[in-house]
Amino acid sequence: xxxxxxxxxxxxxxxxxxxxxxxxxxxxxxxxxxxxxxxxxxxxxxxxxxxxxxxxxxxxxxxxxxxxxxxxxxxxxxxxxxxxxxxxxxxxxxxxxxxxxxxx
Amino acid sequence: xxxxxxxxxxxxxxxxxxxxxxxxxxxxxxxxxxxxxxxxxxxxxxxxxxxxxxxxxxxxxxxxxxxxxxxxxxxxxxxxxxxxxxxxxxxxxxxxxxxxxxxxxxxxxxxxxxxxxxxxxxxxxxxxxxxxxxxxxxxxxxxxxxxxxxxxxxxxxxxxxxxxxxxxxxxxxxxxxxxxxxxxxxxxxxxxxxxxxxxxxxxxxxxxxxxxxxxxxxxxxxxxxxxxxxxxxxxxxxxxxxxxxxxxxxxxxxxxxxxxxxxxxxxxxxxxxxxxxxxxxxxxxxxxxxxxxxxxxxxxxxxxxxxxxxxxxxxxxxxxxxxxxxxxxxxxxxxxxxxxxxxxxxxxxxxxxxxxxxxxxxxxxxxxxxxxxxxxxxxxxxxxxxxxxxxxxxxxxxxxxxxxx
Numbered sequence: 174x175x176x177x178x179x180x181x182x183x184x185x186x187x188x189x190x191x192x193x194x195x196x197x198x199x200x201x202x203x204x205x206x207x208x209x210x211x212x213x214x215x216x217x218x219x220x221x222x223x224x225x226x227x228x229x230x231x232x233x234x235x236x237x238x239x240x241x242x243x244x245x246x247x248x249x250x251x252x253x254x255x256x257x258x259x260x261x262x263x264x265x266x267x268x269x270x271x272x273x274x275x276x277x
Numbered sequence: 278x279x280x281x282x283x284x285x286x287x288x289x290x291x292x293x294x295x296x297x298x299x300x301x302x303x304x305x306x307x308x309x310x311x312x313x314x315x316x317x318x319x320x321x322x323x324x325x326x327x328x329x330x331x332x333x334x335x336x337x338x339x340x341x342x343x344x345x346x347x348x349x350x351x352x353x354x355x356x357x358x359x360x361x362x363x364x365x366x367x368x369x370x371x372x373x374x375x376x377x378x379x380x381x382x383x384x385x386x387x388x389x390x391x392x393x394x395x396x397x398x399x400x401x402x403x404x405x406x407x408x409x410x411x412x413x414x415x416x417x418x419x420x421x422x423x424x425x426x427x428x429x430x431x432x433x434x435x436x437x438x439x440x441x442x443x444x445x446x447x448x449x450x451x452x453x454x455x456x457x458x459x460x461x462x463x464x465x466x467x468x469x470x471x472x473x474x475x476x477x478x479x480x481x482x483x484x485x486x487x488x489x490x491x492x493x494x495x496x497x498x499x500x501x502x503x504x505x506x507x508x509x510x511x512x513x514x515x516x517x518x519x520x521x522x523x524x525x526x527x528x529x530x531x532x533x534x535x536x537x538x539x540x541x542x543x544x545x546x547x548x549x550x551x552x553x554x555x556x557x558x559x560x561x562x563x564x565x566x567x568x569x570x571x572x573x574x575x576x577x578x579x580x581x582x583x584x585x586x587x588x589x590x591x592x593x594x595x596x597x598x599x600x601x602x603x604x605x606x607x608x609x610x611x612x613x614x615x616x617x618x619x620x621x622x623x624x625x626x627x628x629x630x631x632x633x634x635x636x637x638x639x640x641x642x643x644x645x646x647x648x649x650x651x652x653x654x655x656x657x658x659x660x661x662x663x664x665x666x667x668x669x670x671x672x673x674x675x676x677x678x679x680x681x682x
Contacts, residue, residue, distance in 0.1 A: 199414075199417055201323075201413060201414075201417065202414045203316065203320045203321060203338050203413075203414075204313065204321075204414065205414075207314050229417060229418065233418060233420065237418060237490075240406060240490045241405070241406075241418075242405065242406050242415065242418050242490060242491065242510075243404065243405030243406065243407070243408070243409050243414065243415045243418070244405075244414050244415060245414075246405055260404060260405025260406070261404055261405045264312075264359075266375070
């Protein structure tokens with residue numbers, strides 16, 4: 174998974190063509206840590222989606238700029254536009270279903 | 278069978294983990310099913326200063342991770358899966374999950390509770406957008422920002438204090454009169470001393486406002502009815518918890534609020550099914566009491582399995598008829614009957630065995646066969662009761678019973 178920060182966020186996400194998934198996480202967020210391996214697993218299944226993660230401890234303002242104020246949150250962008258947003262009570266199965274939807 | 282266990286524990290919070298430790302250490306083949314985070318609600322609590330022996334330097338996630346390792350050390354197995362259906366009525370309990378099917382001879386329900394949703398306008402829409410129920414998950418977003426906390430119990434005030442490490446200002450909305458909090462004294466004092474905390478008394482949260490992200494809250498004064506708007510970046514809601522028992526409705530007795538009533542040894546109203554931790558009706562919902570519940574239930578379940586196994590082998594699955602005498606060493610009348618019944622059984626030893634059940638130690642089997650008074654003698658054949666003598670037990674009545682064997 175591509176590690177995002179304020180230097181590359183614009184280029185890799187907002188100006189990027191196609192599907193981009195961003196996993197907003199923090200090492201202090203236990204549910205995020207539980208989710209991360211599942212997201213990594215899904216990365217192998219959906220090759221047409223660019224998988225990225227953003228550590229909010231280091232990039233707080235960037236996350237708030239995307240209106241993310243809670244963890245775990247996963248946003249899928251298409252051509253830089255938000256098309257799916259999952260926050261708080263979602264499972265990796267929910268995420269897989271959404272990925273199937275957007276890649277169909 | 279690969280998916281068959283002695284004991285299945287549903288939920289891996291402190292209660293489920295402690296039960297797993299005790300059960301697997303007693304060599305019960307034990308499985309813990311957890312759909313989410315190992316550690317339960319405790320894994321989302323940073324501040325943990327009341328677990329005995331750990332007054333400094335342990336967090337909720339650390340403590341529960343130790344418990345997890347501890348259980349695995351004794352051979353307890355874990356699976357990440359979600360229970361979707363259960364059949365608890367029979368001797369063999371069936372648990373259906375999203376990805377499999379399991380059977381067990383005993384089940385411990387440790388599903389816990391979850392933060393209660395307040396149900397005000399904007400709450401659902403702005404969840405994860407400034408509305409939070411977990412300070413440790415989301416506190417980092419609020420560095421130098423303003424937040425509002427709703428609630429005034431231990432959880433609310435402790436989490437508000439935790440938030441002051443990040444936020445510029447924490448406003449706590451309290452429904453009571455000025456100076457009154459439900460939280461414990463020591464926590465109250467700490468909050469009153471904290472310069473970043475401000476209290477809004479006699480008030481409730483009416484609405485959460487914002488366009489895609491929290492911008493303000495409407496606070497209503499319950500005395501005057503006046504509603505004021507307060508700008509804020511985040512709202513943390515701690516107004517109690519609700520038990521996670523939705524799928525247990527109609528399968529295990531629940532109280533009006535959905536909690537599971539249990540006996541002193543964590544038994545539910547269903548044989549072989551126990552409930553531990555926040556999900557049961559209890560006075561204090563803390564990690565230490567959850568762990569205690571888990572230990573008690575695991576020991577009770579172990580004893581249950583042993584008794585049931587014995588009863589099955591010695592009574593239900595015997596070819597020969599079996600006379601089961603219910604007695605108690607504390608009941609003189611039943612004690613006096615023992616020699617007569619032993620003599621009776623030995624006289625008919627070619628067609629029946631005798632098993633004695635101490636109802637002081639095991640009331641469950643007596644209850645199952647509706648034995649209300651002791652002494653009582655029930656005659657079993659082919660796993661069924663074919664005759665019974667209770668109350669006034671005479672040699673004549675016993676002889677009549679023997680003819681049924």
